[in-house]
Amino acid sequence: MSNPVTAADPFSKIWNFFTSVKLTIVLLLSLATTSIIGTLIPQNEDPQAYFQAFGGVLYQLFNLLDLFDMYHSWWFQLLIILLTANIIVCSIDRMSSSRRILFVRNPSFNLARFRNLKQRQEFASEGTSQQLKDVYQTFIARRFRHNQVEATENGFAIFGEKGRWTRFGVYTVHLSVVLLLIGGLIGSIFGFDGFVNIGEGESARSIRLRSKPQIMQLDFAIRCDDFDVSFYDTGAPKEFRSSLTILEQGRPVLKKDIIVNDPLRYKGISFYQSSYGSLPSNEVVLNITSNNTGKVYKNNAVMNQPLQLAENLGTFEIKEFLQSAKFKGHDIGEAYIGILTPPGGEPIQVTLPLRFPTFDKMRKGNLVIAVVGQVPRFYTGLQVAKDPGVWVVYSGFILMIIGCYITFFMSHQQICIEIADTGKTRQIIVAGTANKNKTGMQTKIDGIAEKLNQFNDMA
C-alpha cells in the first residue's frame, strides 16, 4: 500500500487534496463570507456612481478585485469550481471506499457485532423455539426488506435489514449541486438575457442584451396589441397586462395576454412582463362642431388615418404632435397638426392646441375642430430570456429535496433478535443499529421489543 511511486504521483496528490472535508468547510465558509461583499456593494452599476461613492483609490482597488461584479469574477468562479471538484472527488472517493457496504445484493449479518451492542432489550419467554421463530420471523419480514435466520450455539438469531439504499442519499444531494452548476453553465453559454420595449400596436424583431451592449435579432417578430395597467383604490398597482402576438413572416402564429408571473414562451424564448411607460398618444378624441347645423360630433381620430366627417364635410387626418407649437411666433404649447380636406376643395392645415379648445374658431371655416381628449398610449417593457439549462437546474432542485430528505430522515437499519434456549424458558435479546439517528433507532428497538413481548403474553 505504501507505494512511493503513487505517493509522489501528482495526480494522486491533487486527488488527495480534493478528498479532504476540511477543504469543503474552508470553501463553504469562504463562499459564505465573500458573498457578503456583493450584498454590501451594489453590483453592476455605473462606474461613475462607484467612483463618486468610493473615491479614486478604493475604486481602483475594488475594480481590480472585480468587486463590482464579484459573483462573476474569476476568483469567485474559482471558489465554485474548487467546491464542485471537491464535491465530485469526495463523493467518488467515499463511494469507492465504502462500496462493500453500498453495493450488496444479499446482506450478511455479523452476530458478534449485535452481541456487543450495549443498548439492547432482553426478556424471557415460555413459548417454544418453533413458535417464537414463526411469530418473530413474520414480524421482522413485514418490517424489514431482507431477513434471514441463522443457528447459534444455543438457539437461533433472526436478522432483518432495510434502507441500505438510503446511504445513497448524500450522493444524490451532491449530484444535485453539480447539476445546478452544470445547468447554470449551460444557461450562461447557450442562453441570453435581454429586454425590449414595444409600443402598443408596434412590433419588434430585435432585443437589447443586458450583459453586453449589443442588439440581438430574433427570427420572428413580436407585436404588442395592447397594454393595460390597473390600480387598486389604494393606488397600488393591481395588474400589468400586455396582449402579445408572435408573427412569423408577418403572419400571426401565437397570441397571448401576459401578466407578471405568467410569461409567453415561444421557441424556447420567454417574454416576461417587466415594466411599462407612456408614449405620446396617437389617438385623440375630437369634438367637431358643424356651423351649418350647429350639431356637435364626437369622433376618435387615429394618427395618419383619415377620418370621414359627418354631414359630408370632407375628411380629417391627424398628421403629427408637437411639444411646443408656434402660432404667429407665439408658443401655444402642445398641439396636434392635422389636414382637413373639404369635398372637392384644397387641403387645409389645422392646428389644434391642447390648451385652447376653441382655437380652431379663428379659422372661420364651416366647422370647428377641437381636441378634447387623448387616448393614452403605452409601451410595454418585456424581459426576454432564453435559458436551455433551466431543466437541468430544475432536476437538480428535485434531486436536492429528495436527497436531503433521504439523507436526513431515513437510515440503513439492521436488527437482530437472538433467541437462546436456557432450558425452561427462552431468553430473547433484541438489538439493532442504524447508520444515522442512533437515538431514534434505540426508541424503535425498544418499541419492537415491547411488541414482541406482547406476542409472548398472547402465546
Add this chain to the structure above:
Amino acid sequence: MSGSLVLSIVTFIYGLAGFLYICAWIFRKELLGRVATWIALTGLVGNTVGILVRWVESYQLGIGHAPFSNLYESLVFFAWVIVLIYLIIERRIANNIIGAFATPIACLVMAYASLKPGIPSAIQPLIPALKSNWLIAHVITCFIGYAAFALAFVISGMYLMKKGRDDEQNLKAKITKFLTLFVFAALFSRVLFISDWALAFLVAVPICLGFFGIVFLVRNMPAEFKTRLLDRFPEPRALDELGYQLILLGFLFLSIGIISGAVWANSAWGRYWGWDPKETWSLITWFVYATLLHARLTRGWHGRRIAYLSMIGFAAVVFTYFGVNLLPGLHSYGSF
C-alpha cells in the same frame, strides 16, 4: 372580531405561557408547567384562528389572498410555526423547560409584528409580482425552516448553559467573545429596532453588560442554586442531538424555500437566480448550515462548536429576514 385583534390577544397568551413556563422552571412546580402547556396550546389555536380570520377578511375586502404577503403576516406565521414545533418537541421528549425560552420568543415575534412602526398590520392588496401560487409554498417552507433554526438556536443556548464554563478559556478568547457579542448586539439592534448606527452601538453596551452580568451572577451562585436551575434541563447529549435534528429539518425546508423562490423568480422575472441581496443572504445562511452539517457528520464536531455554529447560522437567518432592508441598491421585490 378582527384577525388583528385576535392576534394581539395571542401575543399576550404566548407571553403568559412563557411566564408560567419560566415560573415552572425556576420554582420547580410541575403543575405550572402543565398549565403553561395548555395555555401555549390555546395560544396556538388562537394564532391559527387569527390567520384564518385574516384570510377570510381579505376575501371580504375583495382582495382575497393567503395571509402570507407582507412582513406582519410572515411574522405571525413565524410565531405559529415556532409554537407548533415547540409543542411537538415538548410532547416527544416530555420536558417543558425549553418552553421557558421558546414561548417568550414567539411572544416577542408577535409583539414585534404589532408594535414596530413601519410594519402595517392592515390587509393590503397583492402587488402583481406577488400574485403567484408560489407565494404560499415559498413563505410556508421558508418559515418552517426559519422556525426550526430559531428553536435550534434556543436549544444551542440551553446546551451552552447546561455545559457551563469552558475551563480552558484564556483572556484572548474572553475578549473575542465579548467583542463578538458586542458587534452582534449592535448589528441586530440596528437591524431590528434602531434607525441609527451610533445609537445602536450605544444600546449594545447595556445589552452586553446585562448579558455578562447574568453570566457572572450565575457563575458565582451557590452551587446548589445552580443545580436547581439546570438539573432538569435535558442532558447535554440530548440537547445536542435535538438541536441537530432541528437543524436537519430547518435545512431541508430552507432548501425547499430557496428552490421555490428560485422557480417563482424564474416565472416572474425570467431568471432563477440573480444574486439579489435577499437571495444571496439566503444562500449565505445555507452555506453556514451546510458547513455545520459537514463538520458534524464527517469531522465529528459536537457540542460547543456545533452550538456556536448554530447560533451564527441563526444570526444569518435573522439578517436574511430583516437586515437585507438596510443594504444598498434596489432590489426587485417591491417594484414589480
